[in-house]
Amino acid sequence: MSDLILKEHILLFTDGASKGNPGPGGWGAILVFPEGQIKELGDGFRQVTNNQMELASVIAGLTEIQGIKGDVAVLTDSTYVIQGITQWIFGWLRNGWKTASGNPVSNKDYWQSLLNCVEDRKPLGKISWHYVRGHTGIPGNERADEIGSELALNHHVDLYAGPLSRYHVAIHDIPDDTSLPERKSPQKSKKKAYSYLSYVDGRLETHKTWGECEARVKGRSGAKFKKALSASDEESIKKSWGLS
Numbered sequence: 001m002s003d004l005i006l007k008e009h010i011l012l013f014t015d016g017a018s019k020g021n022p023g024p025g026g027w028g029a030i031l032v033f034p035e036g037q038i039k040e041l042g043d044g045f046r047q048v049t050n051n052q053m054e055l056a057s058v059i060a061g062l063t064e065i066q067g068i069k070g071d072v073a074v075l076t077d078s079t080y081v082i083q084g085i086t087q088w089i090f091g092w093l094r095n096g097w098k099t100a101s102g103n104p105v106s107n108k109d110y111w112q113s114l115l116n117c118v119e120d121r122k123p124l125g126k127i128s129w130h131y132v133r134g135h136t137g138i139p140g141n142e143r144a145d146e147i148g149s150e151l152a153l154n155h156h157v158d159l160y161a162g163p164l165s166r167y168h169v170a171i172h173d174i175p176d177d178t179s180l181p182e183r184k185s186p187q188k189s190k191k192k193a194y195s196y197l198s199y200v201d202g203r204l205e206t207h208k209t210w211g212e213c214e215a216r217v218k219g220r221s222g223a224k225f226k227k228a229l230s231a232s233d234e235e236s237i238k239k240s241w242g243l244s
Contacts, residue, residue, distance in 0.1 A: 001073070001130065001174045001175070001176060001178050005073050005128070006172055006174070007034060008034055008070075008071065009034065009070065009071045009072060009073040009128070010031060010032065010033055010034065010065060010068070010070050010071070010072045010073070011030075011031070011032035011072075011073050011075065011140070011171070012029060012030070012031055012032075012058070012061040012062070012065075012072055012073065012074045012075065013029065013030040013032075013075045013076075013132075013140035013141060013143070013144045013171075014027070014028070014029045014030075014054070014057035014058045014061055014074065014075070014076045014078075014081075014144055015027065015028050015029075015054070015057060015076065015077060015078075015134070015141060015144035015145040015147075015148050016028075016050055016051075016052070016053025016054035016055070016056060016057050016078070016148050017050065017053055017145065017148040017149045017152045017219065018048055018049050018050040018052075018053055018152065019152050019153065019219075021049055021050050022047055022048060022049045023047065023048075024044070024045070024046055024047070024048075024152050024153065024154070025044070025045050025047075025048035025049070025050070025052070025053045025148075025152045026042060026043065026044040026045065026053060026147070026148040026149065026150070026151030026152035026153075027042060027043060027053040027054070027056045027057035027060065027147075027148045027151070028040070028041070028042040028057060028143070028144040028145065028146065028147025028148040028149075028151070029041040029042065029057045029058075029060055029061040029064075029144060029147075030140055030143060030144055030147075030169075030171065031061060031064060031065065032140075032164070032171050032172075034070065036163055036164040036165070037161075037162070037163060037164065038160055038161065038162060038163070038164055038167045038171065039064070039160075039161045040143075040147060040159040040160045040161065041057075041060055041061065041064060041147075041159065042147040042148060042151050042157055042159055043056070043060070043151060044151030044152055044153075044154060045152075049107075051078070051080050051106070051107060052107055052110055053148060053152075054076065054078040054080060054081050055081060055107060055110040055111070055113075055114055056110065057076075057144070057148065058074060058076065058081060058114060058117075059110065059113050059114050059117055061074070062074075062114075062117035062118070062120075062121060062127075063117060066120065067124070068124065069124045069125060070124065070125045071125040071126045071127070071128070072121065072125060072126070072127045072128070073127075073128050073130055074127060074128070074129050074130065075130045075131075075132050075140060075141065075174065075178065076129075076130070076131065076132065077131070077132055077133060077134035077141055077145075079131065079180060079181070081114075081129075082129045082131055082180060083180070084111065085111075085114055085115070085118065085129065086129055089111060089115060092105050092111070130178035130179075131178055131179060131180045131181070132174065132175065132178060135217055135218075135220070135221075135222075135223045135224070135225070136224065137222055137224065138173065138174065138175065139169045139170045139171060139173050140169065140171050140173075140174065142169075142221050142222060143169045143171075145219075145221060146221050147159070149219055149221075191229050192229075193210070193227045193228065193229065194228045194229050194230050194231065194233065194234065195207065195208065195227075195228045195234060196208075196209070196210055196212070196213035196225065196226070196227050196228070197213070197224075197225065197226050197227075197228060197234065197237055197238070198213050198216045198217050198223065198224070198225045199223065199224040199225070199241055199243075200216060200217060200220050200222075200223045200224075201220075201222075204238070204241075204243060206234070210227070213225055224241060
């Protein structure tokens with residue numbers, strides 16, 4: 001992400017969680033203002049989906065800054081949110097909130113609320129949408145995930161509001177590339193995995209299936225995971241993580 005965006009934009013980190021999908025859920029959001037102030041937001045719900053919470057976090061963040069001038073950079077690990085608001089929604093509007101296959105759009109009320117937030121923002125500044133991969137150690141995303149996950153479990157969370165100088169999260173530690181990952185061609189067959197690696201709480205494990213790996217890393221703050229295609233690929237991944 002460019003230094004210009006970091007210095008001059010309001011940053012909005014968002015994430016949502018659902019324990020069961022649907023099930024108990026929560027969302028977290030972090031606003032970072034150019035003048036050096038931080039505000040954390042979050043809420044929990046009894047019966048929701050992960051996608052609903054991803055949308056709710058963005059809606060809440062944009063609602064919080066209603067009336068405040070400035071460009072906004074939204075940072076989310078949800079390709080669903082980014083593609084929905086920048087691509088799919090125009091077709092839904094033309095089709096009367098129906099998908100290309102003629103089915104009703106899922107989470108229509110959330111999408112309508114998000115669209116209203118985007119339209120209300122136009123006189124105040126631009127919104128740019130940035131993808132940050134979840135569970136890869138990006139501090140802002142990890143903290144938003146922690147807030148949402150804890151609230152989904154009905155745990156108390158101390159939401160910070162105050163100066164950046166006292167914030168415990170390295171919030172400006174963001175990858176240079178925040179573009180959406182390229183969609184893989186359906187014609188290309190996926191290469192078979194040799195193994196799956198997970199690194200959680202300082203402990204490395206090797207798994208035969210993605211399901212085993214996913215079960216270990218899902219919802220774990222700071223977890224790393226990757227598919228290896230060969231024994232040498234395994235070693236390369238370990239070295240990239242600073243492991244021998």
